Amino acid sequence: MINYIIRRLAMVPFLLIGVTVLIFLMLMALTPVERTALYVRDVPRNERVLEGIIKKYGLDQPWYVQYWRWMFGSTVTTTENGVTTVEHVGGILRGDLGYSRTASQPVAELLARRFPASLELTLYSVVPVIAGGILLGVIGAVKHNKPTDHIVRIFGIVGWSFPDFVFGLLLLMAFYAGTGWFPPGRVSDWANKIIMSPEFNNYTNLITIDALLNLRIDIFLDALRHMVLPVITLAYLWWALTLRVTRSSMLETLRQDYITTARAKGLSERTVIRQHALPNALMPVVTLAGGTVVGLLSGVMIIETVYNYPGMGAAAVRAASQLDVITVLAFVLFNGLILVMANVVVDILYAYVDPRVRLD
Amino acid sequence: MTAQEMPMPTLAPRTRRPPNWLEAWLGHDVYRTVKGLVTNPMSVAGMILLGLFIFIAAAAPMLAPPLPNADPYNIPRDGYGDVPKSPGTEWKSRQPPLPFWWKAVTGKDQWVHLMGTASGQWDIYYGVIWGTRTALFAGLTITLCGVLIGVTIGTLSAFYGGWVDMVFMRITDLFMAFPFLLTAMTLSAVLTPRLGKGLLAPMIALIVFSWTGFARLLRSDILSLREREYVLAARVIGVKDTRIMFRHILPNAIFPTLVLASMRIGSYAITFAGLSFMGIGAEVGFADWGQLLSFARDWMTQLREYWYIVMYPGVTLVLFVLSWNLVGDALRDVLDPRMQGSR
Numbered sequence: 001m002i003n004y005i006i007r008r009l010a011m012v013p014f015l016l017i018g019v020t021v022l023i024f025l026m027l028m029a030l031t032p033v034e035r036t037a038l039y040v041r042d043v044p045r046n047e048r049v050l051e052g053i054i055k056k057y058g059l060d061q062p063w064y065v066q067y068w069r070w071m072f073g074s075t076v077t078t079t080e081n082g083v084t085t086v087e088h089v090g091g092i093l094r095g096d097l098g099y100s101r102t103a104s105q106p107v108a109e110l111l112a113r114r115f116p117a118s119l120e121l122t123l124y125s126v127v128p129v130i131a132g133g134i135l136l137g138v139i140g141a142v143k144h145n146k147p148t149d150h151i152v153r154i155f156g157i158v159g160w161s162f163p164d165f166v167f168g169l170l171l172l173m174a175f176y177a178g179t180g181w182f183p184p185g186r187v188s189d190w191a192n193k194i195i196m197s198p199e200f201n202n203y204t205n206l207i208t209i210d211a212l213l214n215l216r217i218d219i220f221l222d223a224l225r226h227m228v229l230p231v232i233t234l235a236y237l238w239w240a241l242t243l244r245v246t247r248s249s250m251l252e253t254l255r256q257d258y259i260t261t262a263r264a265k266g267l268s269e270r271t272v273i274r275q276h277a278l279p280n281a282l283m284p285v286v287t288l289a290g291g292t293v294v295g296l297l298s299g300v301m302i303i304e305t306v307y308n309y310p311g312m313g314a315a316a317v318r319a320a321s322q323l324d325v326i327t328v329l330a331f332v333l334f335n336g337l338i339l340v341m342a343n344v345v346v347d348i349l350y351a352y353v354d355p356r357v358r359l360d
Numbered sequence: 361m362t363a364q365e366m367p368m369p370t371l372a373p374r375t376r377r378p379p380n381w382l383e384a385w386l387g388h389d390v391y392r393t394v395k396g397l398v399t400n401p402m403s404v405a406g407m408i409l410l411g412l413f414i415f416i417a418a419a420a421p422m423l424a425p426p427l428p429n430a431d432p433y434n435i436p437r438d439g440y441g442d443v444p445k446s447p448g449t450e451w452k453s454r455q456p457p458l459p460f461w462w463k464a465v466t467g468k469d470q471w472v473h474l475m476g477t478a479s480g481q482w483d484i485y486y487g488v489i490w491g492t493r494t495a496l497f498a499g500l501t502i503t504l505c506g507v508l509i510g511v512t513i514g515t516l517s518a519f520y521g522g523w524v525d526m527v528f529m530r531i532t533d534l535f536m537a538f539p540f541l542l543t544a545m546t547l548s549a550v551l552t553p554r555l556g557k558g559l560l561a562p563m564i565a566l567i568v569f570s571w572t573g574f575a576r577l578l579r580s581d582i583l584s585l586r587e588r589e590y591v592l593a594a595r596v597i598g599v600k601d602t603r604i605m606f607r608h609i610l611p612n613a614i615f616p617t618l619v620l621a622s623m624r625i626g627s628y629a630i631t632f633a634g635l636s637f638m639g640i641g642a643e644v645g646f647a648d649w650g651q652l653l654s655f656a657r658d659w660m661t662q663l664r665e666y667w668y669i670v671m672y673p674g675v676t677l678v679l680f681v682l683s684w685n686l687v688g689d690a691l692r693d694v695l696d697p698r699m700q701g702s703r
Binding site: 011015016018019022023026027029030034153154157158160161162163164165166169170172173176177178184299301302305308316317320321322323328331332335336339340 | 402533534536537538539541542543545546547549550553554626630633634637638639640653656660661662663664665667670671674677678681682685686689
């Protein structure tokens, strides 16, 4: 077991290097001028300025030189008033993720501000997604081939067929444009002013938790109100997956001999399902749950765009569409890290839950 | 009592009626699959919907005739005003030719915006009709290419084993470690200046990251089939490896991959539309559902008034994806051996 964990973890850096090299190569397909374009806004473009930037940052060097510099940074020697200073700048391994042009702030700061927002949305969605999916799946399996089962299945498959942005737009149409109940964004303007003010302590950057810690129930409720629509959207779209896996796993379990034995003993159907069938039927859901968390976290890009929610995804969309190389690289690295680590955790967790699985 | 001592269940004399001509012609498995598909109300609904979409795509020039001498995939626009017009408003300028059925149905000579116009006066009805072709084309092409790459890699991996398998599977792991949407967006943004603004860039970007699931699934299915007795039997009588692979194993292992593919077409159509919703993909005014929906972003607070910008293309997209999912879901139930006899 320990061996397996070590081996899996040892793979992580290689995977991440592979991912960043590939994305680096992809971005190097752009000419140096294209990569500089974001930094020179004046029209007509001053060729000299462009040249200067390309020379200064070595954007015309081979990709591996640039990759190396991105990883480890570079030494810059400047001579000013006869004094020569040697400085080490950049390098993600030294903790410098660079400056995001599209967000007008350092990438590290951008991540620190945006990641908690996405995390908050994900955390609030996970419980409804998984619990709701399991509940529906069990109902479907217990009422197999009865009208209830068909309704549950149709409900699930329709949700699975909804593009997130269409469902989001429909909800906004009904509950924002129509009634004004649930506005897009993360908090209202008045709440944002308070959050930005020095009296408000940002402990975690998860607004609902910070609001409670600052004893501001009104801000807590305001943040919740903004999260209602995105959470409903995520829940409905993801239910189908949990539902389907739970339902088929439950159906299979209910056909096992030990369930017949339990029934033959005269146990109530309720006990049979809750105590005997459900725990075993939920095995595959464990794997799925891990995947769901990662999927939610990295799949919120479109949801955040639709609901104008200032999370990581919305920032990533801007960076990717404007080809902000530095930001894209950092985001891919960060997301890749989450993805890879989560997969390791899920595999290990699965082995713990299901004794039949042997890791080697 | 060991397994050997167990009395063999005596096979009941075959009371099943002999196979009818259709079963004889299609073979038992295909017949069972087809029968499963046509007797399941959900898949029948899916197939009817799918047929409708194929009909709309084929009959697009009849349903929404394009302007003469114009690219039919560019949505005609009625002037350049900003404010969307509601369904039923009459065409004012640059009216495309009337479809032949319009006069027969309404008796009028005036063509109207059946589903209203979006900001910029793009005709929504035209976009929905011609967008069907875009969606079918994009969904099918992306999935087909993904399946081809996945099948090639999965087969090679399982067939050669050893270091080939190792290398291919690590590459697959690598591609699965990418945040899908973010990388696909970046790649299509990189490709766009090279390939021009169009469908090609986002399609290639999605293909590049779409094959991993197929490769993994097929590989594991082949690996488990390889140990079956009938493969061993073929090997014993001296059948060549390549023949075993392509005639004995692959035809049996490919079904789960095909089911997965049928379920993916819808989700690729969603992702493709999502990319163009976020402004990546074809030029503004190209007949594409995601593109039409993105017009709604200009009117977030007035969506109640301009509901038709969301409703028509949105519902069409949902029905399109639903049709593929219904068929795929039924196909899976029919082909999944664990589900047999449960229906």
